[in-house]
Amino acid sequence: MGNFPILTAVTFLPLAGAVLIMVVRAMTGSQESDVASGNKALVAGLIFSVATFLASLVMLASFNVGEPGYQLVEETSWFANVHYKLGIDGMSLLLILLTTLLTPLSLVASYGSVKERLTEYTIAFLVLETFMIGVFCALDLVLFYVFFEAGLIPMFIIIGVWGGADRIYASFKFFLYTLLGSLFMLAAVVFMYLQAGTSDIAELETFAFAPEVQTWLWLAFFASFAVKLPMWPVHTWLPDAHVQAPTAGSVILAGILLKMGGYGFLRFSLPMFPDASQMFQPMMFALSVIAIVYASLVAFRQTDMKKLIAYSSVAHMGFVTLGIFSFTEVGVQGAIFQMISHGLISGALFLIVGVVYDRMHTREIAAYGGLVHKMPVYATIFMLFSMANVGLPGTSGFVGEILTMTGGFQASTWAAAGAALGVIFSAVYMLTLYRRTVFGQITNPALESIKDVNIKELITLVPLIIGTILLGIAPNLIFNVTRESSLRALQMITGG
Amino acid sequence: MLDFEAIIAAVGPELLLAVAGLVGVLLGAIMRDQFNAISFKFGAVALAAAAAVVLLNWSGGEAFNGLVSTSPFVNFAKVVSFGAGALTLLMGENFLKRHETMRYEYSLLVIFASMGIGVILSASNLMTLYMGIETLSLSSYVLASFHRDSMRSAEAGLKYFVLGSLASGLLLYGISLVYGFTGSTAYADIASAEPGIGYLFGMVLMISGMAFKVSAAPMHVWTPDVYEGAPSPVVAFFATAPKMASMVVFANLMFTAFPGAFEDWQLIIAIIAVASMVIGAFGALIQNNLKRLLGYSSIANMGYALIAVAAGAEYGAAALLVFMTSYVIASIGLFGGVLAMRREGGMVENIDELSGLVRRRTGLAIALTILVISIAGFPLAVGFLGKLVVFEAGWNAGLLPLLIVLVLSSVIAFGYYLRIILVMWVREPAERFQPVDTVVSAAIYLAAIACILLFVFIGPFTDWATSAASGFYR
Numbered sequence A: 001m002g003n004f005p006i007l008t009a010v011t012f013l014p015l016a017g018a019v020l021i022m023v024v025r026a027m028t029g030s031q032e033s034d035v036a037s038g039n040k041a042l043v044a045g046l047i048f049s050v051a052t053f054l055a056s057l058v059m060l061a062s063f064n065v066g067e068p069g070y071q072l073v074e075e076t077s078w079f080a081n082v083h084y085k086l087g088i089d090g091m092s093l094l095l096i097l098l099t100t101l102l103t104p105l106s107l108v109a110s111y112g113s114v115k116e117r118l119t120e121y122t123i124a125f126l127v128l129e130t131f132m133i134g135v136f137c138a139l140d141l142v143l144f145y146v147f148f149e150a151g152l153i154p155m156f157i158i159i160g161v162w163g164g165a166d167r168i169y170a171s172f173k174f175f176l177y178t179l180l181g182s183l184f185m186l187a188a189v190v191f192m193y194l195q196a197g198t199s200d201i202a203e204l205e206t207f208a209f210a211p212e213v214q215t216w217l218w219l220a221f222f223a224s225f226a227v228k229l230p231m232w233p234v235h236t237w238l239p240d241a242h243v244q245a246p247t248a249g250s251v252i253l254a255g256i257l258l259k260m261g262g263y264g265f266l267r268f269s270l271p272m273f274p275d276a277s278q279m280f281q282p283m284m285f286a287l288s289v290i291a292i293v294y295a296s297l298v299a300f301r302q303t304d305m306k307k308l309i310a311y312s313s314v315a316h317m318g319f320v321t322l323g324i325f326s327f328t329e330v331g332v333q334g335a336i337f338q339m340i341s342h343g344l345i346s347g348a349l350f351l352i353v354g355v356v357y358d359r360m361h362t363r364e365i366a367a368y369g370g371l372v373h374k375m376p377v378y379a380t381i382f383m384l385f386s387m388a389n390v391g392l393p394g395t396s397g398f399v400g401e402i403l404t405m406t407g408g409f410q411a412s413t414w415a416a417a418g419a420a421l422g423v424i425f426s427a428v429y430m431l432t433l434y435r436r437t438v439f440g441q442i443t444n445p446a447l448e449s450i451k452d453v454n455i456k457e458l459i460t461l462v463p464l465i466i467g468t469i470l471l472g473i474a475p476n477l478i479f480n481v482t483r484e485s486s487l488r489a490l491q492m493i494t495g496g
Numbered sequence B: 001m002l003d004f005e006a007i008i009a010a011v012g013p014e015l016l017l018a019v020a021g022l023v024g025v026l027l028g029a030i031m032r033d034q035f036n037a038i039s040f041k042f043g044a045v046a047l048a049a050a051a052a053v054v055l056l057n058w059s060g061g062e063a064f065n066g067l068v069s070t071s072p073f074v075n076f077a078k079v080v081s082f083g084a085g086a087l088t089l090l091m092g093e094n095f096l097k098r099h100e101t102m103r104y105e106y107s108l109l110v111i112f113a114s115m116g117i118g119v120i121l122s123a124s125n126l127m128t129l130y131m132g133i134e135t136l137s138l139s140s141y142v143l144a145s146f147h148r149d150s151m152r153s154a155e156a157g158l159k160y161f162v163l164g165s166l167a168s169g170l171l172l173y174g175i176s177l178v179y180g181f182t183g184s185t186a187y188a189d190i191a192s193a194e195p196g197i198g199y200l201f202g203m204v205l206m207i208s209g210m211a212f213k214v215s216a217a218p219m220h221v222w223t224p225d226v227y228e229g230a231p232s233p234v235v236a237f238f239a240t241a242p243k244m245a246s247m248v249v250f251a252n253l254m255f256t257a258f259p260g261a262f263e264d265w266q267l268i269i270a271i272i273a274v275a276s277m278v279i280g281a282f283g284a285l286i287q288n289n290l291k292r293l294l295g296y297s298s299i300a301n302m303g304y305a306l307i308a309v310a311a312g313a314e315y316g317a318a319a320l321l322v323f324m325t326s327y328v329i330a331s332i333g334l335f336g337g338v339l340a341m342r343r344e345g346g347m348v349e350n351i352d353e354l355s356g357l358v359r360r361r362t363g364l365a366i367a368l369t370i371l372v373i374s375i376a377g378f379p380l381a382v383g384f385l386g387k388l389v390v391f392e393a394g395w396n397a398g399l400l401p402l403l404i405v406l407v408l409s410s411v412i413a414f415g416y417y418l419r420i421i422l423v424m425w426v427r428e429p430a431e432r433f434q435p436v437d438t439v440v441s442a443a444i445y446l447a448a449i450a451c452i453l454l455f456v457f458i459g460p461f462t463d464w465a466t467s468a469a470s471g472f473y474r
Helices: A006-028 A034-061 A090-110 A118-137 A141-150 A152-162 A167-196 A201-206 A211-228 A237-244 A247-257 A259-272 A274-279 A281-300 A305-324 A329-360 A376-390 A396-411 A413-438 A445-449 A455-473 A476-495 B004-031 B034-056 B072-098 B104-122 B126-144 B151-182 B187-192 B197-213 B222-229 B232-257 B259-285 B290-310 B313-340 B362-376 B382-396 B400-425 B438-456 B458-472
Strands: A071-079 A082-088
Touching: A006 A034, A006 A071, A006 A082, A006 A090, A006 A118, A006 B362, A034 A090, A034 A118, A071 B458, A082 A090, A082 A118, A082 A141, A090 A118, A090 A247, A090 A259, A090 A329, A090 A455, A090 A476, A118 A141, A118 A152, A118 A247, A118 A259, A141 A152, A141 A167, A141 A201, A152 A167, A152 A247, A152 B400, A167 A201, A167 A211, A167 A237, A167 B382, A167 B400, A201 A259, A211 A259, A211 A274, A237 A247, A237 A305, A247 A259, A247 A305, A247 A329, A259 A274, A259 A305, A259 A329, A259 A476, A274 A281, A274 A476, A281 A305, A281 A396, A281 A413, A305 A329, A305 A396, A305 A413, A329 A376, A329 A396, A329 A455, A329 A476, A376 A396, A376 A413, A376 A455, A396 A413, A396 A455, A455 A476, B004 B034, B004 B104, B034 B072, B034 B104, B072 B104, B072 B232, B072 B313, B072 B438, B072 B458, B104 B126, B104 B232, B126 B151, B126 B232, B151 B187, B151 B197, B151 B222, B187 B232, B187 B259, B197 B232, B197 B259, B222 B232, B222 B290, B232 B259, B232 B290, B232 B313, B259 B290, B259 B400, B290 B313, B290 B382, B290 B400, B313 B362, B313 B382, B313 B438, B313 B458, B362 B382, B362 B400, B362 B438, B382 B400, B382 B438, B382 B458, B438 B458
Parallel strands: none
Antiparallel strands: A071 A082
16 A cells, blocks of 8 residues: 555545535536435435445555554644644544444435435535544544534534424534533643643653643543533433434434544543543542443433433443443453444444334334334344343443443442443343334334335344444454554553 | 835835825726726725735835834735735625715725725834824725715714724824823834833723724724624725734734833733623624624634733734634635625625525535634634634733633634524525625635635644744744
């Protein structure tokens, strides 16, 4: 491959597609009807996002698994001492792959289910994809912040334009919550840049900030990542955003945007502020366990399928923070694994809700029941992902939960005990959801004519099925790749 | 003996504009109404030529026994101001034609106002400064009431005139006090004088006068009214060229004439900055008229710029240039947006009129979204980096309380900027706008593209600003 800037290519390919669609639309827009041109735009967007996925496979091929540190680094001066610097390690590699996989799937899922303004919709998703990939491969703090923040705008528009009835409220809440957290981070970013004289992430990892300074910087980053992840008690934007977002928006939100929080903790908080991270370990454990137990209980009481899965996401992200702040290799490895696995499972669950929503236009659990009689294939797939979400051995959900809890156990028995409670609760709410929607007799007459999953929906679900089972059977695929990055994240804490 | 080279270097562009203005008056007298049609291009060419003269004499010079002197710092502002003046002049042509007020006096007034801008930027003596400010202000008062048959325009002009005269009076009173206590009106002599009580009194009065010119709180009250009432092309001009120039002159005056009283004026400017940021952010929240909203937004942005002034010459000078330029670019584009809001019955100004613009004119809506993102200081456009360098300047100067206000007021400001984006993207589409003039749409797209390009290639731009401000580094 030589010096070909593969990361830049992967990052900006979707944006190039968005610009192309925009230009074509500007030139031909008025002649074609909205639907026809929208479908063409969607197909073009799909081609670009699949091309991005292929490009990310090239990136995977040029990645050297055993090698520590950042690879495929590209660097050019941007302004002052800030650089346009991209590079990946195992953790970011996997998250980029997850992004490039989920984006085409969500575009496919939108075909036929989003009917209005498909051109703009496609543009928004492609732009969003660029920013998400950028977040995971930026190796400069300012650049990271730019990508991190920029992603808000397309997501804000996706929820605000193509969302449900309460979309305006949900999109504003999403935007302002995240923004407020991020501004604290911005202040910390500027401070670190001015104090260390560099915004290079690799250099900042070795820069020792004074312990009292670390505390404040850690809290500033925490404000941003805790909202993004989201952690209890700043999670309340998530259920609103998920319920109002279109299906594909929920997939991306749960699958990738939430992972930025966990990624941030591992990339910044642990290596750059090791003292503060240790100091806040009890708090993080407490918040994680509260998130797991509380969100699981709240999920149990939901009547809206999407809201239930949204709360289940909060609970599962609690496992991620539990694993990260256990400061053990097994915990951190488990946390990264859990992020990838949750990206696949929650993405699939939102798609599954989307399948019946497209047919019935309601997400009320009470409106369903007895789906198994009419939709056997659907029931099977739903069963698989319900089990995966509960953490059944053989699925990827199991590996993530068991490892994060093992890590948590080594650090604090009580935290692990609390989290274990969450595993039980997750079985309670997931199985209840499954029983009430799929089993039983059909009570709602509108369900009599419902059709089973079609080819389009299978196309979106099958890759996620394969991924979930594959990772459940052969988790080492992930661990080999992430070992170096988790060790480096821990190095400062345990070694220094 | 007159040293022509030094004179050209110091006031060449102003001389050129003065000559162009007088030629314009003559042409108007000879050609009468026939001159109307070409007067706008004439004015734009004159301004572009003036900008070119500035670029040719980039390093500056001193003339007339130190009454005028230029440096790259002020030349930077001259280039941006003249460029913005030329662009806003061309953008207004069709607007005035439609309102049957396309008279050559308009472009001549813009030329004379720009000459005033050049003079205040060249000034290194309080008398020169005052003369330039009056040239700029008198032209501006007439421009504000250019639609003399419109009540709103006449009201805007009158308000601007009365309050502007008061501010000029304060400035002049301050100048006379400073002169009385230091014995000189030259910046250099004032800088070396001992700051006594009378001197400080005069300085405070001068700051009040300058605060009016840049529309910083608490001297801001004219801004929303004049922005709303004056013809839109005039407001586009007010919001860009004189803003850039006055802010740089303000900084230049503080940095070169009053370095001895740095700690005294730093506190005053800090207070003005905080007041502007807060009033601008909260004031804009409740506006429905886009022009008024942009008026409050400019107050808030002047507050951010004043942080760079309060940071002092060493830290703030380059940041001020970067921030103000990014602000001017976004403003040109946004006022282009205001000029594009035209329906069958005439211009419309409410934010709600932008409803669903993305479905009517996707390109325009995307360009305006970029511009709003830029002026809001959100990443992806140059406005973010403008705020970032101001933040850095304030941080280096230890102005932590100002920075906290900057961040919080920015969050509040996102509220109303987001509303504009939301209206354009989410609402059901309103009636289609009339076709946009070529120059106006070109200005909008160019400004939007410039916001993105400057964001990506900010490095050379900040280097340029830093080298322009290098005269202030010790």
